[in-house]
Amino acid sequence: MKPSLIVHGGAWDIPNEAVRACNEGCRNALGAGWSILASGGSALEAVEAAVIALEDDPVFDAGFGSHLNADGKVECDAIVMDGATLRAGAAAGLQRLKNPIRLARKILEECPHMMLAGEGAERFANASSLVLCKPEELVSEAEWEAFRRCSKDEHAAIHHRGHEQGTVGAVALDREGRLFAATSTGGTCCKLPGRVGDSPLIGCGCYADSQAGGVSCTGYGEAIMKVVMAKTAVDFLRRDSSNEEEKRAVAQQAVQNAVQLLAERGRGTGGLILLDRSGTPAFAFNTPRMAYGFVNPDGSFVTAV
Numbered sequence: 001m002k003p004s005l006i007v008h009g010g011a012w013d014i015p016n017e018a019v020r021a022c023n024e025g026c027r028n029a030l031g032a033g034w035s036i037l038a039s040g041g042s043a044l045e046a047v048e049a050a051v052i053a054l055e056d057d058p059v060f061d062a063g064f065g066s067h068l069n070a071d072g073k074v075e076c077d078a079i080v081m082d083g084a085t086l087r088a089g090a091a092a093g094l095q096r097l098k099n100p101i102r103l104a105r106k107i108l109e110e111c112p113h114m115m116l117a118g119e120g121a122e123r124f125a126n127a128s129s130l131v132l133c134k135p136e137e138l139v140s141e142a143e144w145e146a147f148r149r150c151s152k153d154e155h156a157a158i159h160h161r162g163h164e165q166g167t168v169g170a171v172a173l174d175r176e177g178r179l180f181a182a183t184s185t186g187g188t189c190c191k192l193p194g195r196v197g198d199s200p201l202i203g204c205g206c207y208a209d210s211q212a213g214g215v216s217c218t219g220y221g222e223a224i225m226k227v228v229m230a231k232t233a234v235d236f237l238r239r240d241s242s243n244e245e246e247k248r249a250v251a252q253q254a255v256q257n258a259v260q261l262l263a264e265r266g267r268g269t270g271g272l273i274l275l276d277r278s279g280t281p282a283f284a285f286n287t288p289r290m291a292y293g294f295v296n297p298d299g300s301f302v303t304a305v
Helices: 016-038 043-055 100-110 118-127 141-152 221-227 229-235 244-264
Strands: 004-012 076-082 088-094 115-117 168-173 179-185 206-209 213-219 270-276 281-285 289-295 301-304
Touching: 004 016, 004 043, 004 213, 004 270, 004 281, 016 043, 016 168, 016 289, 016 301, 043 076, 043 100, 043 168, 043 179, 076 100, 076 206, 088 100, 088 118, 100 115, 100 118, 100 179, 115 118, 168 213, 168 270, 179 206, 179 213, 206 229, 213 221, 213 229, 213 244, 221 229, 221 244, 229 244, 229 270, 244 270, 244 281, 270 289, 281 289
Parallel strands: 088 115
Antiparallel strands: 004 168, 004 289, 076 088, 076 179, 168 179, 206 213, 213 270, 270 281, 289 301
């Protein structure tokens, strides 16, 4: 089977001055993931590598550079899901992990549970030989300055570099037909401590089923949870497609229907990326912009904002 990869860096009102950095970040993520898939590596390794690249880039709201909550602290969430088994590994409320997606994978592979939160999740990380960092190591200077402005003035999106959502994610299919999806986020700016959005919730911010496809979502978490958007989009794929043109049409219709449902029933904004079970990519969003990228069948990269 031909491998496939798609990534995103969040759907939001991305300002012009951030477009280049978002494009470069998505391209770096594609490079990290595709180098694994092209050499015969697994989809799990590919989505982890792609998301790590995005978590390490402070232009995105995940890992280093995540939004600060109302107490001025970072709380990160992440998930990875196996389309073959429908098993997921998820973590929420992390304050001492530079790459939350690494812990999500550890939970997927080594934990009897599918989700851990807060201090318990970090204890599991430590027991699993993941290195914990100081909470301040996750805070970028740009985000700290935005928080200081919000502390002195009424909370406004403009203080947070013009965005409210910058969640990251990836979906990959490897040569063996293994399908994995992953999502990672720092949540919303000035959120209440302990708030968990859609990103680490199976079926909401992420879903993968090898019989249909895989999805990673981004946007207003409370609205995405209302319509269980990732699972809903995957369910829109559950019909047979006889040729490549029809597969592309079905995949694109699935993401468009999911975003329409988000707007009409969830009354929210956001976007999603998708691979169907054969690796056909699709994406949609109802925000001004979304950062995304995918690999063409010839191995070339496409990125856009």
